[in-house]
Amino acid sequence: MPLTANQQRVLEVLRSAEAPLGAYALLERLSGDGFSAPTQVYRALDVLIRHGLAHRLETLNAYVACRHKECRHGVTAFAICDDCGNIDELIDSALSSSLGYMVERRDFSPGSTTIEIHGTCSQCASALPESTRHSRVKP
Amino acid sequence: MPLTANQQRVLEVLRSAEAPLGAYALLERLSGDGFSAPTQVYRALDVLIRHGLAHRLETLNAYVACRHKECRHGVTAFAICDDCGNIDELIDSALSSSLGYMVERRDFSPGSTTIEIHGTCSQCASALPESTRHSRVKP
């Protein structure tokens, strides 16, 4: 399924970003490129997310490009480094199983699942002593 | 640790609610009781959440009282019924382990973790045939 010009542009900006971007941050980087209002960004994001090409991080109100070919897998967990803003997109079968069993035991029929783990990535942990570390994003 | 009057009131409203409440919904129910601005609600929520007496549901921008005595356990997952709005607060050691192994393998040092599972609870699933079901909250 082909993307429209606007959807392409939003995806490109997300892909070249080093950290998750909010909708208004995206808009800023796209203004002068035909984008002039938040609606346009949200619309493109909506399509990208439905196609598994981008993800919304609920705890940050921000968006990232999917790192995988396409994300139509089961459960995806996000490891979010509060220090450098880096996102790791984790797919783990043991985690999926645990979740599956847990909800099955409760007779709960799961739709979509959000998992976001805040913390410190290995690089930041080794680069900086605990005391001098500063949070770039909300914990 | 004792709660102030305002914090008590917010907690009471949350406890007597049947579904998660947004900050402005809380404010509405508390106006005429000394509350006149969102800041007051957010401040009380902040304390309640830090003390493990309430939780924020990131996918709903809403708040619930903790169902446990006090929630200073490890990871808590929320099963959110999109049909009736009911919240189930799940603590599962297998899930915690899976998460623990997963991040350990990546040398990620976890702080707080958010897990929210949208879907349909058992009551709603049996009460209504799939086709006639309507979503009360976002999926």
Added chain:
DNA sequence: ATAATATTGTTATGTTATAACGTATATATC
């Protein structure tokens, strides 16, 4: 070609959350 579907740009508005300020009220420490 024509109908049905999706996307576009624009304007306006709704919803959620925080900043900044001065005041008040507790909680310790002396």
Added chain:
DNA sequence: GATATATACGTTATAACATAACAATATTAT
């Protein structure tokens, strides 16, 4: 008790995030 220190308070204003509604255009299928 007096004094410092921490929190909590109410108020006003504004920031940040997201959607509604509309008319126009472009795409796709029949």
